[in-house]
Amino acid sequence: MKTVLTIAGSDCSGGAGIQADLKTIAAHGLYGMSVITALTAQNTLGVSDVMPVPAAFLKEQLDSVISDIRPDAVKIGMIPDKEQLLVIAAALKEQKITQVVVDPVMAATSGRKLSGDASGDFFLELFAEAALITPNIPEAARLLGEEIRDKKEVEQAAASLAKKYHTAVLIKGGHADTGADDYLFTGKEGVWFPGTRLDNTNTHGTGCTLSSAIACGLAEGFLLKEAVRRAKEYLTGAIAAGLDLGHGNGPLDHMYRLRK
Numbered sequence: 001m002k003t004v005l006t007i008a009g010s011d012c013s014g015g016a017g018i019q020a021d022l023k024t025i026a027a028h029g030l031y032g033m034s035v036i037t038a039l040t041a042q043n044t045l046g047v048s049d050v051m052p053v054p055a056a057f058l059k060e061q062l063d064s065v066i067s068d069i070r071p072d073a074v075k076i077g078m079i080p081d082k083e084q085l086l087v088i089a090a091a092l093k094e095q096k097i098t099q100v101v102v103d104p105v106m107a108a109t110s111g112r113k114l115s116g117d118a119s120g121d122f123f124l125e126l127f128a129e130a131a132l133i134t135p136n137i138p139e140a141a142r143l144l145g146e147e148i149r150d151k152k153e154v155e156q157a158a159a160s161l162a163k164k165y166h167t168a169v170l171i172k173g174g175h176a177d178t179g180a181d182d183y184l185f186t187g188k189e190g191v192w193f194p195g196t197r198l199d200n201t202n203t204h205g206t207g208c209t210l211s212s213a214i215a216c217g218l219a220e221g222f223l224l225k226e227a228v229r230r231a232k233e234y235l236t237g238a239i240a241a242g243l244d245l246g247h248g249n250g251p252l253d254h255m256y257r258l259r260k
């Protein structure tokens, strides 16, 4: 069985972070493992508190997992501090793990800061180990220190980020004015993955789900473009299934394929 490791924060309400990733991995029929960077106290209404895991203990988790069950792919989400980030980057480099998808989670949809100082430099060492980074539009703008106002600027930003960080880039369109179109720049070619914006406010954890689904595709041996296409299809189905839990921005339905 193919194995996928998620390195991310815990969302006790089960919609984002580690919990969303493990549900995604299980829904793909793969074996999921988790290294937790932080505990968060949150629900569909927002994040009330964050407790980061000390970097030394993060390293112990990483060493325990990787030395025993080597992951075929890795997804990385929330990283509260630089010390943690350096531990993760060093482990990936040392173990020569290359199927790595980094979702540069900066803040929760509700606004609470989740990762580091959110500057381009914060992620530098980690992006160097990534096969793909998946910023949303505000995150891509923040990484470049530039505004992204339309599709042409999304294409330019993806090319600039790919050049700056020497990795493939997927800019997600969930924060665009219309549609839900995502743009992949592999370093050689650019491709749009069109999406219809579904009229559903229950989109907590869409970014986590997309990035872990891409990691699943890579673990299964698909090339990047196909892994992204399949992940977008999975994500769209999980939003469209119309689960409605909680009093705020609710979670996705990861089990929708099993009920078909």
Ligand SMILES: Nc1ncnc2c1ncn2[C@@H]1O[C@H](COP(=O)(O)OP(=O)(O)OP(=O)(O)O)[C@@H](O)[C@H]1O
Residues within 6 Å of the ligand: 016, 108, 109, 135, 136, 137, 172, 173, 174, 175, 180, 181, 182, 195, 196, 197, 198, 199, 200, 203, 204, 205, 206, 207, 208, 210, 232, 235, 236, 239
């Ligand atoms: N209402 C929607 N309908 C369809 N697809 C959507 C919708 N909202 C977001 N998406 C898709 O969800 C994925 C995540 O996009 P988004 O830009 O929201 O990332 P994000 O902000 O990192 O996610 P998160 O909300 O988990 O932090 C993308 O594939 C995007 O196109």
Ligand SMILES: Cc1ncc(COP(=O)(O)O)c(N)n1
Residues within 6 Å of the ligand: 008, 009, 010, 011, 016, 017, 018, 040, 042, 077, 078, 105, 107, 108, 109, 110, 114, 203, 204, 205, 206, 207, 208
């Ligand atoms: C642990 C953790 N990781 C990531 C997110 C981002 O997800 P969202 O933007 O949908 O709140 C989150 N809320 N919590």
